[in-house]
Amino acid sequence: MANFYTDNPDLKLHLSHPLMQKIVELKERNFTEAEKYDYAPLNYEDAIDNYDKVLEIVGDLCGTTIADNAESVDHQGPHVEKGRVIYADGTQTNLEACRKAGLMGMAMPRRFGGLNFPITPYIMAADIVSRADTGFENLWGLQDCAETLYEFGNDDQRERFIPRVCAGETMSMDLTEPDAGSDLQSVMLKATEQPDGTWRLNGVKRFITNGDSDIHLVLARSEDGTKDGRGLSMFIYDKRDGGVDVRRIENKMGIKGSPTCELTYKNAKAELCGSRRLGLIKYVMALMNGARLGIAAQSVGVSEIAYREALAYARERKQFGKAIIEFPAVFEMLSVMKAKLDASRALLYETARYVDMYKVYEDIARERSLTAEERAEMKKYNRLADACTPLVKGLASEYCNQNAYDCIQIHGGSGFMKDYACERVYRDARITSIYEGTTQLQVVAAIRHVTTGTYRQLMDLYAEMEVSEELMPVKEQLLKLMELYSAAVAKVNEAADPQYTDFMARRLVEMAGNIIMTWLLVTDASRYGSASMAKSAKVYGKMAQAEVEKHSDFIANFAPDQVEIYKEA
Amino acid sequence: MSLNIIVLAKQVPDTRNVGKDAMKEDGTINRAALPAIFNPEDLNALEQALRLKDANPGSTVTLLTMGLPRASEIIREAIFRGADAGIVLTDRALGGADTLATSYSLAQAVKKFGNYDIILGGRQAIDGDTAQVGPQIAEKLGIPQVTYAEEILDLKDGFVTVKRRLENGVETVKAPLPCVVTVNGSAAECRPRNAKRLMKYKRAVSPSEKAKLTPEQQAWIDARPYLNLQEWGAAFVEADPEQIGLPGSPTKVKAIENVVFTAKESRRLDNDDAQIEELVKELITNHTIG
Secondary structure, three states: OOOOOOOOHHHHHHHOOHHHHHHHHHHOHHHHHHHOOOOOOOOHHHHHHHHHHHHHHHHHHHHHHHHHHHHHHHHHOOEEEOOEEEOOHHHHHHHHHHHHOOOOOOOOOHHHOOOOOOHHHHHHHHHHHHHHOHHHHHHHHHHHHHHHHHHHOOHHHHHHHHHHHHOOOOEEEEOOEOOEOOOHHHOOOEEEEOOOOOEEEEEEEEEEEOOOOOEEEEEEEOOOOOOOHHHEEEEEEEHHHOOEEEEEEOOOOOOOOOOEEEEEEEEEEEEEEOOOOOHHHHHHHHHHHHHHHHHHHHHHHHHHHHHHHHHHHHHHOEEOOEEHHHOHHHHHHHHHHHHHHHHHHHHHHHHHHHHHHHHHHHHHOOOOOOOHHHHHHHHHHHHHHHHHHHHHHHHHHHHHHHHHHHHHHHHOHHHHOOOOOHHHHHHHHHHHHOOOOOHHHHHHHHHHHHHOOHHHHHHHHHHOOOOOHHHHHHHHHHHHHHHHHHHHHHHHHHHOOHHHHHHHHHHHHHHHHHHHHHHHHHHHHHHHOOHHHHHHHHHHHHHHHHHHHHHHHHHHOOOHHHHHHHOOO | OOOEEEEEEOEEEOHHHOOHHHEOOOOOEOHHHOOEEEOHHHHHHHHHHHHHHHHOOOOEEEEEEEOOHHHHHHHHHHHHHOOOEEEEEOOHHHOOOOHHHHHHHHHHHHHHHOOOOEEEEEOOOOOOOOOOHHHHHHHHHOOOEEEEEEEEEEEEOOEEEEEEEEOOEEEEEEEEOOEEEEEOOOOOOOOOOOHHHHHHHOOOEOHHHHOOOOHHHHHHHHOOHHHEOEEEOOOOOOOOHHHOOOOOOOOOOOOOOOOOOOOOOOOOOOOOHHHHHHHHHHHHHOOOOO
16 A cells, blocks of 8 residues: 655655744644634644644555556546536546545635645645646646635635635636737636626636636636736636536647636626736736646656656666666666656745745734734745746756656656556656746746846855755855856846847756755755755756756857847748 | 444454565464554445445444554544544453454444444454454344445435345345444445544544543543543453453464465466366366366
8 A cells, every 4th residue: 555655754854844833833823723623733743743644644545546546547538528527537536535535725724624734735745646646636736726716815705715625626727818828918808897796707718727617716808908917807707607618628648637628708707806907917926826836746746756667667677687777877867867856846845835934924914914024034935935936847847857758768668658657657747847837937937036146045045054964065066056157147147138138047047946956955965864865965966067067158158149040030 | 314333343464565574483473563454344344334424414433343452543543534433342351352252242342332223344354354253243133234245325214225246246135224234345445534534533542542641631632522532341341251352262273384375286288178178177176166
């Protein structure tokens, strides 16, 4: 009986990160809810014990039911009947098991039926779910949308909708349209206000994950005659009211269990969520940030299964009289896969903690005004979360694709057959670097933290932390890489040429990511005394050095006007 | 209609993951080397019980287990999954029981429990593989039994309708309540532990566990009656000392032999119907098959 949480002891170590204590104490308002709810924790240790035990439930469910169903779900997939989505049998079983286990609405407050978990353990759960069935993580992970409903809905909406999510109803975020993909400002779905204050939605949405969900958050044009993002508002559509039908499900390459729908809105009744005109510029941005962190978690789960499948095969497969893992070409690949996995996870959980820190202050601010000190902390962590979210989404999704590629490579010819899980992993991985903003768009979001120095500040912060004797050489090397990074940033900044900055953005962001991830591996490994993390710190450190030096060299030898060489015609 | 449902369960060594040190030199089980788990088919039985509870609001599911005091672990496990309460029947005098003494002891506990509508249990435990205890309890209580159940199809008007999974097919039977139903591993898997229930009940303790806590912890538990599990002894269930434990167990283990099957005798046949038929006949004659 596999348990995808307990078979990975590094996960539990992350629960004991020093920042967790502060997050938990703030989140639990000094444990005052224990009086009112019999499942609320009594103190910090009790809360961590709760997270640990609930993650054990997640790991159990994932290691048995969800992982067992992954193959049949991939083959069967969902289908449409009379405008409604019918999930694959395995998906239905999985959803029912998650409901029974009470794993929906994990991060929602207890008064709405949630578990009041911080984002960090929720993200750990998402990582585990994705390892079991990457496509199912989408359906389960859309409970995230409740966060946006909680943040921007009014009290009445919170009370009507959030308990339903906690009881297991699913959600979707209806943003994309045929002519509005990466550019959401072009959304055309029309929202018309009724005399009774409700709205009617008309139009088409495309590529909507879980588009037949129970509760939809919909981006629509409420301001007639407008053309940009300021004419868009966010709406809540309740499936019980009817008016939205599924026209078709896309036939996708991967995550086939997750229905990607084309939706038609025919005078669908909806209600406004938050204020008019803030739909895209405020609410969807918040929604996307949460979703990006979710995709980063999904990516880490993919890296994990890719690594494990490859490792198992390499140990078992014998050629030339020995297991192929004995060959340097293979054990190097495996170590690098593990290093990329651990690096992605370290940054994922770090980002989740930053998100937790600022969100918990935001939530406290709904009850009372914050002190100047608290406001400053909130601002600081908000900025760190904003800086790390695109970084982890971009890098973790690219790494999981690389790991899925290497996983097949290690399987050799067998990996190209449909007989092994690795071909599904390869297909499932592919979307992670595309949806919720392509890697290229993550770079666009991240570059300002290169130019304004957020990443450099973060590196300096990590450089102050304690490092074990064993990892001191990696630290020394990191300090040198930071100089190369800063020199590259200075060169690009000095050119003050927007096209040149955009051209170099990917390299600079990758350099920042390589250095930050190595720091995290080094400090995590030192703090937790984990041999496997220390190994990954060394392996990833080697890779980071080569990567940073390569980019540094490229930038140093590249004049701004050379961008012209790359232009088409 | 609300039901009083009893689920019989056993904490067993996990014989599905047997390592090299699973057996001692004398051939007995090395319990220390094997993790103690909820007997798998008892979990199938628990799921059937919880479905009855879902369908009949107000019903209660009580887990009854006989074993060492640590068997309270599976009571908590059952409560995390949706059971309401649990009783550990534990007593030194009950030790060393065979199926006859076990079923007598459990039947006494059921009588003590009193008002019940249906008793569910797993078909058999993975440590003994006898499948005798459930049926023997039914006999001792003088009530009907339905074995090899795969699904409880219906329960109303004093009858339960059960789908049985047999060697050559399925059979649907109806039995009057109260009765004992033993459930197959082919039945629906048990639902997972529930996060909220786990956080609420994780500190539930039996009296012997509570005795080891500090006075403050004990007072905290006392303020929350739902955290108190029950422990019953042989005297409490009014068991006859001659019918329990070793004295009540006519089964005597003479010797245990470690049998390893080896493929010593192999025979090559041609792809020829006559030869295959001859072999099948031979195997039937010597009772290897059939």
